[in-house]
Amino acid sequence: MANTGYKSFTLLERYYKDDGTSTGDIKPNVTTDPDYIAPILDTISCPPDTRYYNTEQTKTVTKNNCSAGEAGTEITLTAYANQFVSNISVIDANNQAIAWLEENVQIYANNLGTCVINIPAITSSLSSDGMTIDLSWSVPHNNIGITGYQLYRKVDSGGTWSPHMSINTADITTYSDNALSPNTTYYYKVSTRNTAGDLSVPSNETYQTTGDNSTGGSGGGCFVEGTLITLPDGSKKAIEELHLDQLLLSAEIETLIDTNNANELYKWSSNSLSEKRITSPITKLTQKDAYKTIIVNDGLLEATPTHLQLIQRNGSWRFIPLGDIQAGDNLYGINNEIIPVTAVTINLEKRRIFPLTLNPFHTYFANGILTHNYKEGENPNP
Known part of the structure; x- marks a missing residue:
């Protein structure tokens, strides 16, 4: 335990008041005893150890328990100055604060953060040769909480939607489809995928009609x-x-x-x-x-x-x-x-x-x- 500079007493000894000699009677110094003697500050014989306190530390994370198609807001947890103490160094006190933030910030964000709709929007364009469809999509809140995308395609307006391409990173938001037939209309939509693997409500639909190869x-x-x-x-x-x-x-x-x-x-x-x-x-x-x-x-x-x-x-x-x-x-x-x-x-x-x-x-x-x-x-x- 760090030395605080206070001198405390474990035992009490009875002595004669007139000459100050000991009677030989000894008892524990406990707070319940009427004769209890509290610790006294004695920085001469008990110099206190140096105490170090943390500076303010923060950590910001995103609420990560939203449903698919939703993005969690960012929440900041703060370890205020002097919240943690060390008898080693300020760095040690700060490390205590940082460890506390790491252990508690995600729970804190999930409890206090909010979820916002993050459905993607998709656009398309036809290449100059008429046989490649270039797709691009975005989400309103960047790629927060997104781990990938599922692209869907159907052929002609009466066709059936089917999964076309699974993208397993949030950073890829474009795709070029060149496995196409001439003079055919292709429709596309895309969903986001969250950390749990759940897919969002699909985006809007976009379509292009390929040309004649010749x-x-x-x-x-x-x-x-x-x-x-x-x-x-x-x-x-x-x-x-x-x-x-x-x-x-x-x-x-x-x-x-x-x-x-x-x-x-x-x-x-x-x-x-x-x-x-x-x-x-x-x-x-x-x-x-x-x-x-x-x-x-x-x-x-x-x-x-x-x-x-x-x-x-x-x-x-x-x-x-x-x-x-x-x-x-x-x-x-x-x-x-x-x-x-x-x-x-x-x-x-x-x-x-x-x-x-x-x-x-x-x-x-x-x-x-x-x-x-x-x-x-x-x-x-x-």
Whole structure:
């Protein structure tokens, strides 16, 4: 025990008051005895040991008993100055304080901390080749309490969600999916995983549609956002506002056996064009990104290079990929007018496109120009 500087007495000895000699009687010095003598401060014969006290020490940890999808707040426990004492050194007193913090801070944080929602948010983008989908996600409270993520994927809107990739670290928040099929829409969502292995509520959903391998993601029948499509009553609606089963104004071309196969359509030609107006519903409508489009007549038409377009060339009507159109070709307008092609330019900036399929007829009017949809994946070649 450290010396405090106080002298205490174990035994009491009786002595004669008149001459101060001992009577020989001895008894314990206990506090219950009326003759008890308390310790007295005697720093001369009992110099006290030096006492060292800790300086203020703190430790901050995160509440770690929240449910999956929640983050615990940070809590700080403090060992105040002079709370711990040592007769060795201040360092020893501080080490006592630090050991106490280590032993108690997590319990303290779990009792006093709070849990906040930490559901991730996910985004996606399509690579320039149209065949890789890049995913990125984040959580609002960094990666507190997170040990990893579970990525889910489904194919097309009617598909079934299934686990796609398990990520076993909180620091990885990106993923590139390149095991993909062309002309297919992939949907993704992600959950966080906590220290107990529990998964959170999934994030929002994100999706991308891959392209045709041969066209860098262009596909077929793909007009850009903002293209006006004519409805049966003559009104127009932007292509991005259309929906499945919506009726479009269509045209039945005499001598043409209408098909949704580009290679068959490419075989057809006629020196005259006779058509009658009909209607046809949209049976498939998707959206994707394109990184190359063809612009005709300064924006009269803008679509992907493989879009199959009706033109007149050298007096003959035929279907060609829009990428093959030339100044001097003619287009056919909704009012039966012949519209000369005067300018063709290539756009390499990212554009949002909307492939659509009609059935049983496959023609429609885009920006007042008669055009055609065809089966995605077919690539007509002259």
